[in-house]
Structure formats: C-alpha cells, structure tokens
Amino acid sequence: MTGFGRRVASGVGTLALLAAVVVSTGVIGEQRLSTDERYREFTVTGETGTWVSTDTFHVEVRSTQAAGVVADQSGWQYQTSGVWLLVEVRLVARTEPTTIGYAAVRDDRGRTWRATDRLEQPLLHWSYPLQPGLPVAATLVFEVPTDAASSLTLRLSERADPRMRLVVQIPLRVPATQVTAALADPEPTVVEPPRLVGEDVDHPGWRP
Amino acid sequence: MLSLLLAVLLLLGLIVVTGGLRPVPQTPLATLAVDQISRGEPWNVTVTGARLASDLTPAAYLHDRAHHWVAVIAEVEITAPESRADLLEVVRLRGIDGLGEHPGAMVEEGLVRPDAVLRVRDAASARLLHPGLPEQLVFLWERASDAPPPPEVTVLIIGMTWRESSLTGAWEWLDAAPRAQVMVPLVDQR
Numbered sequence: 001m002t003g004f005g006r007r008v009a010s011g012v013g014t015l016a017l018l019a020a021v022v023v024s025t026g027v028i029g030e031q032r033l034s035t036d037e038r039y040r041e042f043t044v045t046g047e048t049g050t051w052v053s054t055d056t057f058h059v060e061v062r063s064t065q066a067a068g069v070v071a072d073q074s075g076w077q078y079q080t081s082g083v084w085l086l087v088e089v090r091l092v093a094r095t096e097p098t099t100i101g102y103a104a105v106r107d108d109r110g111r112t113w114r115a116t117d118r119l120e121q122p123l124l125h126w127s128y129p130l131q132p133g134l135p136v137a138a139t140l141v142f143e144v145p146t147d148a149a150s151s152l153t154l155r156l157s158e159r160a161d162p163r164m165r166l167v168v169q170i171p172l173r174v175p176a177t178q179v180t181a182a183l184a185d186p187e188p189t190v191v192e193p194p195r196l197v198g199e200d201v202d203h204p205g206w207r208p
Numbered sequence: 209m210l211s212l213l214l215a216v217l218l219l220l221g222l223i224v225v226t227g228g229l230r231p232v233p234q235t236p237l238a239t240l241a242v243d244q245i246s247r248g249e250p251w252n253v254t255v256t257g258a259r260l261a262s263d264l265t266p267a268a269y270l271h272d273r274a275h276h277w278v279a280v281i282a283e284v285e286i287t288a289p290e291s292r293a294d295l296l297e298v299v300r301l302r303g304i305d306g307l308g309e310h311p312g313a314m315v316e317e318g319l320v321r322p323d324a325v326l327r328v329r330d331a332a333s334a335r336l337l338h339p340g341l342p343e344q345l346v347f348l349w350e351r352a353s354d355a356p357p358p359p360e361v362t363v364l365i366i367g368m369t370w371r372e373s374s375l376t377g378a379w380e381w382l383d384a385a386p387r388a389q390v391m392v393p394l395v396d397q398r
Contacts, residue, residue: 036377036379104291109289112289112290112339113291114338143341144340144341147340148340
C-alpha cells in the first residue's frame with residue numbers, strides 16, 4: 001500500500017472508530033434505567049388461602065366480602081356511592097417487629113385505591129407493630145366503585161411508599177353477583193378490630 | 209474565540225428580533241358558574257355554594273373561638289388513577305379580608321389555602337379521596353375579621369399536570385395552578 005493509501009485507510013479507520021464510539025454511547029445511553037425504573041417496587045404474588053412472604057412479614061388472605069354499608073365498633077354506619085370490600089387477612093412479622101404502611105387494591109385498568117380512612121384501621125397505623133410469632137387476624141377495608149370490585153388485586157407493603165420495597169400482590173375473589181347482593185342488603189357489616197389469633201392459625205406456612 | 213462571541217451575539221439578536229424573549233401571553237382563567245363542573249386532572253370539581261359558619265366542633269376546630277368559618281361546598285371526583293391525600297390543594301380562596309391570619313395559615317400570591325376539609329357524608333375530616341368515587345366536601349377557612357363579609361367570594365380551582373420532573377426524573381403531579389374560578393354568593397349562616 002502506498003503512503004497515500006495508508007493515510008486514507010488510517011483516516012477512514014479513525015472516522016469509523018469515532019462513529020462506533022458515538023453510536024455505542026447512544027445505545028448505552030438508551031439502555032439507562034429511568035428514575036421510576038430504578039426506584040421500582042419488587043412484587044411477590046400469591047393467592048387467597050395461601051401464605052405469602054416478604055422480607056419482613058407473612059400474610060394470608062382468608063376471604064373477601066362485599067358490603068353496601070359498614071359499621072365500626074361504636075355502631076356508626078358508613079354509606080358509600082360505590083361498594084365496601086372487607087378483606088380478611090392473617091399477618092405475622094418474620095424476625096423483627098414490623099408494620100403495614102401500605103394497603104391498597106388495584107384494578108385491571110391500573111387504578112389504585114388506598115385502604116379507607118373513613119373508619120379506624122388500627123393495623124395500618126405505625127402504632128400497631130406486628131410481632132414475630134404472634135399472628136394477627138385483621139379486616140382491611142376498601143371503598144371502590146362497583147365497576148372495579150370484581151377485578152381487584154390486594155397490595156401490601158411495609159412502607160407507606162412501596163418504591164424499592166417488596167409488595168405482596170394477591171388477586172381477590174369478588175364475584176359480581178356478590179357485589180349486587182351486598183348493595184341490596186341495607187344491614188351494615190360490622191368491622192371487627194385486629195386480634196391475636198395464636199393457636200387458631202391452621203396454616204403453618206408462615207413459620208420461618 | 210472572537211468568532212464564537214460573534215455567533216452568540218448573533219443568536220441573541222435573532223432571539224430578540226423574533227420575539228423569543230417576550231413573556232408568553234397568559235391564557236385568561238376560565239370563569240365558571242356555581243354548579244358548573246370544572247373537568248381536568250387530577251380532579252373534577254363542581255362548586256355548589258359558600259357559607260359563613262360558626263363553631264363546627266368536633267369536625268373542625270377554630271384557633272380562636274371568636275373567629276368563624278368561611279365554608280365552600282364542592283363535589284370533587286378524583287380523575288387521577290390513584291387515591292389522593294392532598295385535598296387541601298383542590299381549591300384556593302381570594303377576595304375576602306380576615307383570612308390567613310392565624311398561625312399555620314398558608315397564603316401565596318393572595319390565594320389562601322383551606323385550613324380543613326370535611327366530608328359531608330360523615331360530617332368528619334376528609335383526608336383521602338379515591339378514583340371514581342365523587343364526594344361532597346366542605347373546604348374551611350378560618351376568618352378573623354369582624355367586618356361585614358363580601359356578598360361573594362372567588363374560589364380558584366387548582367389543576368395539575370402529570371409529567372416527568374426535570375429535577376428528579378420521576379413522573380409526578382406538578383405545576384399546580386388555578387385552572388378556573390367561580391364567583392360564589394356568600395350566605396351568612398352563623
């Protein structure tokens with residue numbers, strides 16, 4: 001190859017290298033995670049009737065009930081323009097005291113409803129720590145539109161902001177016929193406070 | 209270096225000539241009638257009335273019992289896809305003396321944030337509101353003045369935009385700003 005040919009080859013090679021650097025930088029840049037992706041939650045999925053575990057607690061959904069009216073322990077009744085969902089759960093901390101800071105239901109359109117604040121839900125307060133080895137039975141109460149009630153998934157996490165945390169997801173079984181029947185029933189469903197269940201736990205799956 | 213400076217000056221000149229540094233003209237605020245819905249994100253709002261009210265204990269507590277409440281009644285429906293706990297941000301009030309004078313009151317550019325929000329259905333404080341479940345709410349402002357109240361108040365309905373934050377890169381509800389105003393007759397029911 002002549003001197004001129006070598007210079008041309010060297011120039012072309014340099015240009016090709018520069019182009020490769022620019023293209024690969026662009027490709028790498030495109031591969032970077034967005035902020036929401038970097039702070040995403042981590043989900044663990046289960047189903048009604050089985051224990052599901054996060055890094056801090058175990059939970060089992062026992063049943064889900066629809067209601068047109070609910071009442072608290074004082075007898076005060078709460079009406080709704082939608083429908084109430086009462087999710088019966090059992091919870092126990094794994095190795096250290098922990099709390100449930102996030103409880104919500106999400107429908108198949110991605111809409112999310114936090115647990116209602118219209119009546120007291122002591123389990124969702126920071127003042128109600130779950131203790132290892134002491135299972136608690138509780139009712140989580142949600143207020144949702146009737147058109148969403150049959151396609152919901154329960155979501156629970158330790159922190160109020162579930163980003164970068166483990167989130168339990170358990171689909172709820174609420175047939176549309178149950179919603180219709182609940183709305184036709186004027187009798188209020190009384191929400192029971194959380195209670196220790198001890199030996200009543202018949203699913204050993206929560207045991208570490 | 210000189211050529212770079214000239215290029216920057218030329219660019220600035222072009223920007224000035226083409227009006228690029230002129231303020232963007234503000235869109236006039238939409239004025240709605242009482243009972244007319246303001247549709248938008250993250251909530252639809254229909255202002256239905258305004259009252260002066262005295263003590264509402266135990267639903268809401270005045271800092272000074274000699275004061276009274278200005279109450280704006282509105283139906284609010286969350287249009288965002290998740291429950292919201294910022295109900296104090298839904299509306300602002302303008303054009304009435306004696307508001308925002310107690311400790312903790314928030315006044316920004318003459319607009320006063322409510323001191324409390326009640327749910328009519330429960331006659332109790334409202335913190336959360338959920339998608340697809342419209343509720344009648346009462347927004348309360350503590351008023352310190354003994355002067356006669358004006359015949360009407362101006363309620364500003366706040367809107368927000370779901371967009372990527374230029375600061376954090378996360379998607380958030382940002383740019384809270386009035387999107388409509390309602391002139392509401394003020395009825396004294398003390």
